[in-house]
Amino acid sequence: AQKVTQAQTEISVVEKEDVTLDCVYETRDTTYYLFWYKQPPSGELVFLIRRNSFDEQNEISGRYSWNFQKSTSSFNFTITASQVVDSAVYFCALHYNNNDMRFGAGTRLTVKP
Amino acid sequence: EAQVTQNPRYLITVTGKKLTVTCSQNMNHEYMSWYRQDPGLGLRQIYYSMNVEVTDKGDVPEGYKVSRKEKRNFPLILESPSPNQTSLYFCASSFSWGYNSYNEQFFGPGTRLTVL
Numbered sequence: 001a002q003k004v005t006q007a008q009t010e011i012s013v014v015e016k017e018d019v020t021l022d023c024v025y026e027t028r029d030t031t032y033y034l035f036w037y038k039q040p041p042s043g044e045l046v047f048l049i050r051r052n053s054f055d056e057q058n059e060i061s062g063r064y065s066w067n068f069q070k071s072t073s074s075f076n077f078t079i080t081a082s083q084v085v086d087s088a089v090y091f092c093a094l095h096y097n098n099n100d101m102r103f104g105a106g107t108r109l110t111v112k113p
Numbered sequence: 114e115a116q117v118t119q120n121p122r123y124l125i126t127v128t129g130k131k132l133t134v135t136c137s138q139n140m141n142h143e144y145m146s147w148y149r150q151d152p153g154l155g156l157r158q159i160y161y162s163m164n165v166e167v168t169d170k171g172d173v174p175e176g177y178k179v180s181r182k183e184k185r186n187f188p189l190i191l192e193s194p195s196p197n198q199t200s201l202y203f204c205a206s207s208f209s210w211g212y213n214s215y216n217e218q219f220f221g222p223g224t225r226l227t228v229l
Contacts, residue, residue, distance in 0.1 A: 004155075006155075009153075043201075043222065043223050044220065044222055044223070045203065045220040047217050047218070047219075050217065091155055091156065093156075099161065099163070099169065099210060100158070100171070100172075101146070101158055101171075101218075102158075102172070103148075103155035103156040103157070104155050105153050105154055105155040106155050
């Protein structure tokens with residue numbers, strides 16, 4: 001079965017701390033895409049990154065970095081030196097079977113000043 | 114401005130009263146999709162459309178209908194809403210979709226629906 005698990009329901013950190021959001025996925029497909037989206041308190045969904053199943057290179061974008069490991073079926077997201085503006089719900093998602101999309105339940109991150 | 118719009122943004126209705134949530138995109142995207150977001154469940158796909166007159170069920174299609182008569186519009190229809198359809202609904206679009214021609218999905222602002 002296709003599944004995305006975000007085991008951390010809520011995380012709270014103090015500003016400037018590093019924080020890692022975990023994402024574990026299950027799929028039988030050999031070709032698939034993985035995503036992270038951010039949902040700030042205003043409610044919209046903001047695309048952060050996509051990664052295809054053949055590209056295991058880690059990616060860094062400013063304070064954000066992503067670690068994709070096929071061996072453990074994980075696609076974890078790290079925010080370095082967190083800021084209050086990073087407070088949001090973060091969703092990991094799996095695009096599989098060419099057309100289908102499955103989201104995790106989300107992790108609510110609160111960054112306190 | 115390139116965007117996906119949804120109307121209404123908020124709706125309170127009663128059980129059994131048919132309603133339509135509109136979704137429109139101005140980016141000439143082929144692919145459109147509807148999701149519902151519920152606490153602890155993330156987003157679940159209701160229906161999607163690869164192009165005009167082509168629609169397919171997602172994970173949770175029961176109780177919903179869609180149509181794609183024009184490229185820009187993809188309305189979500191609840192023929193007889195029930196309280197378990199109380200949720201936050203998102204429409205999304207993409208230039209194309211599928212492994213060979215993948216593009217990012219753009220999401221609308223969401224419609225919060227309450228069915229009493």
